[in-house]
Amino acid sequence: MVVLSPATAENWRDIARVRPLESQSEWVAEPTYYLCLSAYDGLWRSCAVRTEDGTTVGHVMWAVDPDDDSHWIGGLVIDAERQGEGLGRATVEALLTLWEREEPSLSGTEYREAALSVSAGNEVALGLYRSLGFIETGELSDDEIVLRRPRP
Template identity: 75%
Template sequence: MSAPAVTVVPATEQNWRDIARVRPAGRQRDWVADATYYLCLSAYGDLWRSCAIVADGETVGHVMWAVDPDEGSHWIGGLLVDAGRQGHGIGRGTVLALLDLWEREEPSLSGTPFREAALSVSPDNEVALGLYRSLGFLETGEVEDDEIVLRRARG
C-alpha cells in the first residue's frame, strides 16, 4: 500500500479537538506527553506552534515546531501519530512535510531563514531514531533532558 499524502495544518479553534483525541500506544507514553499538553504549550507559551497531522483528510497526529531564539535552528517536537495509524509512512511524511514547509515559506513564517532542522529523541526510542537517521538527521553529542539531539542541515 502506498503511503498517504501527509500535510501539517496549524492547530486552530476548528481542529484542536481532533488533535486532542490522538493517542500513543502503551509503552510510547514514556517518550511523549499527551497531545493536550503540547496544545497547551503552544497556546500558552510563546515558542512552539502545534499542528495537526492530516492524512487522507483525517487528523491522525500532532507535531509542533519552533525556532530556537538563540541559535536559529528549526526544531521539531511532540511528534505523535495515533496508535491505530502508525507504520504507514505518516511519521516520515510529517517530517518531510515540515522540511518542505520551511524550505518554501521561511523566513515569512517565523522571521528566521531555514538553515538547519533539529530535534531530540529518547535513546531507546528505536523506531523514531531509525526514522530520523534515515531522513539524514545526525547525532551531535548534545543531550537535552535525557534525550539525544539530532540535526540536519538544509538540503
C-alpha cells in the first residue's frame, strides 16, 4: 500500500509539501523540521511515504537509540488530504517490515525492538500504535508516552 523512500535531493520538496491536519499541529511538526533533524542532527533518517503510483503522501523518520539499540519511529505525518485511508498504519507496518528484512545492513544494528513516543492527548495515534502491538512502558520522552513493541 505504501513505499518508503529515503529522503534525497530529488524528493525532499515533495516531502516538504506534506501538511498535517490543522488539529494535529500540537502533536506533529511540519515535515521540513523533520527533514532538518535528519540532515543535521546525525541520528534520524527521513523517508518519503509514497503510494504505489509514486505520489508522496507523507513523511516518517527512524533512528536507532545508541543506548539500548531500539529502533525508533518519529515524525510520522500523513498529508491532510489523504488521512483516513490507512496510510499511517501502512507506513508503520512498512517500516517494521523493512527492519525485519534488512537489519542490520541498514544501521549496523540488529532489530530487536521498535519504540516511539506519543503525546498523551493524541488518542488517535495511541489507538493506532496499540492496535499494532505497541505497549506503554511507563517511560516518558520529552513529556510524551513511550510505547515499545518487541520484534515478533
